[in-house]
Amino acid sequence: MNSGTMDFSSGRKKSLTNTQTELYRHHLQFYDQPPLENISLGEFEAFAVDRLKLLKTVENVGVSYLKGSDQYSNKLVSELKSLNFPYRPDADDRKPQTGPSEHDKRRKDHISHFILRLAYCQTEDLRRWFIQQEVDLFRHRFDELSPQQKLELLNRNNLQYATTSVKEKILLKDELLNSSYNVSGITVEEQDFYKVPFQDALDLVRARKVYLKAGYVYIPQKDIVTIVLNDFRTRLSKSLALTARSLPAVHSDERLQPLLNHLSHAYVGQDYSIQKNVGKISLDQIDSLSGKSFPLCMRQLHQSLRENHHLRHGGRMQYGLFLKGIGLSLEQALQFWRSEFIRGKVDADKFDKAYAYSVRHMFGKEGKRTDYTPYSCMKVILSNPPSQGDHHGCPFRHSDPELLKQKLQFYKVPASGISQILELVKGMHFQLACQKYFELTHNIDDANFSLNHPNQYFIESQKVLGGGKEIKREVDTAQRLQENSATKGSAATREPAADASKAEDEMTEDLDSYFQDA
Amino acid sequence: MSSQNYDSACLPDLLPLYYRRLFPFSQYFRWLNYGGVQKNYFQNREFSFTLKDDIYVRYQSFSTQTELEKEMQKMNPYKIDIGAIYSHRPSQHNTVKSGTFQALEKELVFDIDMTDYDDVRSCCSAADICCKCWTLMTIAIRILDRALRDDFGFQQLLWVYSGRRGVHCWVCDEGARKLSSAARSAVAEYLSLVKGGDDTLKKVVLTDPIHPFIRESLLLVERYFSRYALLEQDILGRKESVEKVLSLVPEDILYLKELQQVFQNEKKPETRWKLVKDHAIRKQVCISGTSKKGQHFEKEIMLQYCYPRLDVNVSKGVNHLLKSPFSTLSLSLLSFEPWTGRISVPMDLKELETFDPFAVPTISQICEELDRPRSGEEDGKSEDAKEKENEKEAAERRRIRDYKRTSLAKYVKYFDRFLDGMACSWKGELLKKSDLQKDF
Numbered sequence: 032m033n034s035g036t037m038d039f040s041s042g043r044k045k046s047l048t049n050t051q052t053e054l055y056r057h058h059l060q061f062y063d064q065p066p067l068e069n070i071s072l073g074e075f076e077a078f079a080v081d082r083l084k085l086l087k088t089v090e091n092v093g094v095s096y097l098k099g100s101d102q103y104s105n106k107l108v109s110e111l112k113s114l115n116f117p118y119r120p121d122a123d124d125r126k127p128q129t130g131p132s133e134h135d136k137r138r139k140d141h142i143s144h145f146i147l148r149l150a151y152c153q154t155e156d157l158r159r160w161f162i163q164q165e166v167d168l169f170r171h172r173f174d175e176l177s178p179q180q181k182l183e184l185l186n187r188n189n190l191q192y193a194t195t196s197v198k199e200k201i202l203l204k205d206e207l208l209n210s211s212y213n214v215s216g217i218t219v220e221e222q223d224f225y226k227v228p229f230q231d232a233l234d235l236v237r238a239r240k241v242y243l244k245a246g247y248v249y250i251p252q253k254d255i256v257t258i259v260l261n262d263f264r265t266r267l268s269k270s271l272a273l274t275a276r277s278l279p280a281v282h283s284d285e286r287l288q289p290l291l292n293h294l295s296h297a298y299v300g301q302d303y304s305i306q307k308n309v310g311k312i313s314l315d316q317i318d319s320l321s322g323k324s325f326p327l328c329m330r331q332l333h334q335s336l337r338e339n340h341h342l343r344h345g346g347r348m349q350y351g352l353f354l355k356g357i358g359l360s361l362e363q364a365l366q367f368w369r370s371e372f373i374r375g376k377v378d379a380d381k382f383d384k385a386y387a388y389s390v391r392h393m394f395g396k397e398g399k400r401t402d403y404t405p406y407s408c409m410k411v412i413l414s415n416p417p418s419q420g421d422h423h424g425c426p427f428r429h430s431d432p433e434l435l436k437q438k439l440q441f442y443k444v445p446a447s448g449i450s451q452i453l454e455l456v457k458g459m460h461f462q463l464a465c466q467k468y469f470e471l472t473h474n475i476d477d478a479n480f481s482l483n484h485p486n487q488y489f490i491e492s493q494k495v496l497g498g499g500k501e502i503k504r505e506v507d508t509a510q511r512l513q514e515n516s517a518t519k520g521s522a523a524t525r526e527p528a529a530d531a532s533k534a535e536d537e538m539t540e541d542l543d544s545y546f547q548d549a
Numbered sequence: 550m551s552s553q554n555y556d557s558a559c560l561p562d563l564l565p566l567y568y569r570r571l572f573p574f575s576q577y578f579r580w581l582n583y584g585g586v587q588k589n590y591f592q593n594r595e596f597s598f599t600l601k602d603d604i605y606v607r608y609q610s611f612s613t614q615t616e617l618e619k620e621m622q623k624m625n626p627y628k629i630d631i632g633a634i635y636s637h638r639p640s641q642h643n644t645v646k647s648g649t650f651q652a653l654e655k656e657l658v659f660d661i662d663m664t665d666y667d668d669v670r671s672c673c674s675a676a677d678i679c680c681k682c683w684t685l686m687t688i689a690i691r692i693l694d695r696a697l698r699d700d701f702g703f704q705q706l707l708w709v710y711s712g713r714r715g716v717h718c719w720v721c722d723e724g725a726r727k728l729s730s731a732a733r734s735a736v737a738e739y740l741s742l743v744k745g746g747d748d749t750l751k752k753v754v755l756t757d758p759i760h761p762f763i764r765e766s767l768l769l770v771e772r773y774f775s776r777y778a779l780l781e782q783d784i785l786g787r788k789e790s791v792e793k794v795l796s797l798v799p800e801d802i803l804y805l806k807e808l809q810q811v812f813q814n815e816k817k818p819e820t821r822w823k824l825v826k827d828h829a830i831r832k833q834v835c836i837s838g839t840s841k842k843g844q845h846f847e848k849e850i851m852l853q854y855c856y857p858r859l860d861v862n863v864s865k866g867v868n869h870l871l872k873s874p875f876s877t878l879s880l881s882l883l884s885f886e887p888w889t890g891r892i893s894v895p896m897d898l899k900e901l902e903t904f905d906p907f908a909v910p911t912i913s914q915i916c917e918e919l920d921r922p923r924s925g926e927e928d929g930k931s932e933d934a935k936e937k938e939n940e941k942e943a944a945e946r947r948r949i950r951d952y953k954r955t956s957l958a959k960y961v962k963y964f965d966r967f968l969d970g971m972a973c974s975w976k977g978e979l980l981k982k983s984d985l986q987k988d989f
Contacts, residue, residue, distance in 0.1 A: 208758065209760060230732050234735075237734070245700075245701075246700075
């Protein structure tokens with residue numbers, strides 16, 4: 032998958048295969064070499080989507096747990112496993128295993144990383160998000176390596192820092208002890224110290240937290256990961272800048288452009304999983320709200336629900352989580368779904384037996400709850416396309432343009448607006464189309480926000496329609512809550528993540544690093 | 550020839566003379582060309598000139614030493630600043646596509662200015678300096694020179710008297726020239742210990758463990774503290790000074806009262822200081838897990854009074870312009886501050902203890918020295934003969950003879966030695982480069 036040609040002579044192919052075989056002999060890599068092979072579009076798309084899911088998990092897990100804690104690691108490992116990425120440093124293909132081989136997993140890791148580079152190099156925000164998640168993922172995987180494997184990784188990647196001899200250590204013992212408060216006598220005795228050029232450890236130098244001699248800082252083995260991560264981060268940042276320059280060539284490929292666009296509209300904001308305005312909305316407001324403040328997808332779902340007294344699973348998930356996001360409590364939600372369903376073919380008993388469970392599940396009251404945050408636009412657009420009888424998905428993406436036009440006319444969107452929307456849809460700018468819908472239905476020229484999430488649509492709409500201050504406070508608080516801790520969530524809902532009873536201090540401190548600049 | 554108020558009317562006459570016959574162009578070019586190891590290094594260097602009537606021009610650049618000379622002799626700048634080496638010739642920066650004209654490299658520089666010490670010197674203030682407070686510069690040079698060499702591994706350091714009230718350091722190592730802005734600011738912060746402005750009383754706070762850098766710096770401060778602070782600045786002498794010092798001691802009412810009483814009888818500054826220190830020791834012994842702050846207050850006092858104060862902003866920017874060595878003026882003529890006309894000269898650290906800023910030659914002084922009758926030199930005849938040769942060579946030789954007859958000589962000589970030191974590394978680089986080319 033070379034952004035240039037896709038053709039190789041067989042001879043050259045052989046040597047390339049050798050290089051890549053060499054690369055895939057190791058569990059963890061620095062992504063210095065782009066993949067140089069042919070790949071089907073299907074694989075291209077599948078790999079990219081899987082890695083995006085992985086990075087999204089990295090982001091969520093980093094918010095919910097202390098990075099490096101057991102829960103954090105376990106969650107990541109299980110996600111890596113389920114998405115067929117390498118997750119065990121000591122695994123190799125000598126031992127037979129079911130499912131994809133280790134080689135295949137490493138290849139997927141390699142290729143998917145580079146595909147996402149194409150999608151995420153375009154803007155400052157995207158780059159920052161991508162780098163942050165990749166660095167966190169790398170840190171997790173680096174931590175899982177054995178000391179020997181760590182050394183090998185450093186050596187393989189020209190981070191060949193010399194270590195101090197025993198003699199030198201004894202000579203410098205006092206200096207080493209006095210240079211850093213986290214270096215003890217034992218550290219000096221037992222650990223190797225790496226001599227790193229000071230330019231590679233600027234933060235430590237700036238704060239004078241390390242011993243510096245003749246231009247080299249002396250770092251104990253246990254702290255070398257910081258240097259490695261800095262190096263990884265710097266390299267990735269430079270590469271993304273370079274990638275951005277070759278984008279025009281990539282975008283001219285019609286097969287790749289749509290997917291890359293979708294990927295790059297990926298959701299990087301809050302996930303509205305923590306409710307603050309619980310109970311602020313009463314059930315009898317929903318009908319009017321659906322016309323005024325719901326994005327088209329949810330308005331559509333609501334309408335179908337009212338008409339058919341039923342929604343299929345996909346629709347229930349998308350709409351149900353959205354409602355949770357705007358502030359419905361569990362009790363309200365149960366009442367809402369129940370009252371609607373029993374008007375249809377479902378009787379009360381059946382609802383309680385079959386459907387209530389899944390509602391409670393959405394609210395974290397049943398089993399474990401991994402992905403049950405309100406769907407972002409990207410998720411709605413990219414995953415689980417609706418089939419016959421479904422009403423979920425994104426109408427701008429999934430509806431036939433004629434049907435979409437009719438729908439918009441039915442909702443009394445002015446004709447000129449409709450053609451603007453259809454133009455955007457034609458250019459595959461689905462979220463922009465929805466934003467345009469927002470502007471037209473709210474009678475404003477500029478939405479003043481970048482639409483990424485249905486719940487964001489709702490909040491922005493409520494802002495415009497009045498009650499601006501109150502909603503803003505809620506938005507701010509909601510965001511702060513998101514940042515602070517799941518444990519601080521409202522009484523009605525609890526994320527199982529919050530069961531991780533970590534000290535608030537630790538969480539906030541860790542979250543600071545989460546929001547650091549790339 | 551000391552710092553008298555200068556007759557600014559003289560400058561228009563002196564500058565042409567200075568640039569024609571005294572300014573060490575060949576050494577200057579030798580320096581900034583860095584052995585020709587990197588292509589266009591000199592050509593892409595920015596200079597800025599302050600001209601007559603306070604006209605300031607930036608983005609001056611020159612292709613050769615000759616062009617530099619010609620232009621400078623034409624423009625007769627009152628002051629010269631050196632900037633960065635850019636991606637393109639600075640004089641053509643307007644023709645370059647926007648965004649691509651960038652500062653790439655520059656020496657790592659430091660600027661120590663005496664005005665930053667006004668809160669801790671009692672002899673002078675603002676632009677004034679005297680031999681008493683000059684010790685601060687000596688201490689600054691000692692501390693920074695050691696740290697830049699021992700801690701950071703730099704070797705090619707040029708210390709320059711700025712001509713008025715401070716010193717500059719130019720770190721010319723190749724690695725230093727290539728440092729990013731982030732790296733420069735990290736170096737500057739590593740070297741910073743005195744923090745806070747006018748409203749900060751206590752500007753130095755130390756916590757355990759004491760980093761080896763701080764320990765080394767303290768050793769150097771201690772060498773000068775007694776004579777400089779206790780004796781010359783008399784910080785424990787007059788009442789106001791004593792109060793100022795004591796305000797840096799952790800609040801211990803009993804102790805302070807005690808001290809004030811003892812000071813009534815004890816007038817000798819050294820003894821007073823000893824008392825202050827003794828209490829520090831006693832306090833350290835007493836501290837058992839409680840507040841760790843304040844246990845190094847005697848060190849903090851010494852550092853606050855003596856440790857170098859650098860302006861991080863000067864060091865941080867790759868494109869920051871700094872006054873050039875061998876430049877004359879420090880400020881514009883439109884301000885009414887007295888200026889000295891002293892040349893900005895390189896300093897030989899071997900003679901640091903005896904360096905006297907007031908003995909640094911002024912432009913009028915060296916111009917005057919030029920006119921003195923030559924002693925024991927070739928007579929006019931052989932000079933004429935030589936002039937029949939290559940005009941340029943003759944002019945060059947004349948100029949070399951010229952500065953040698955002035956007080957500028959020893960500074961240029963030292964500069965030559967500094968350049969010789971660097972030349973070894975240039976040779977090595979050139980060899981490396983040619984080797985690589987052969988290999989291909």
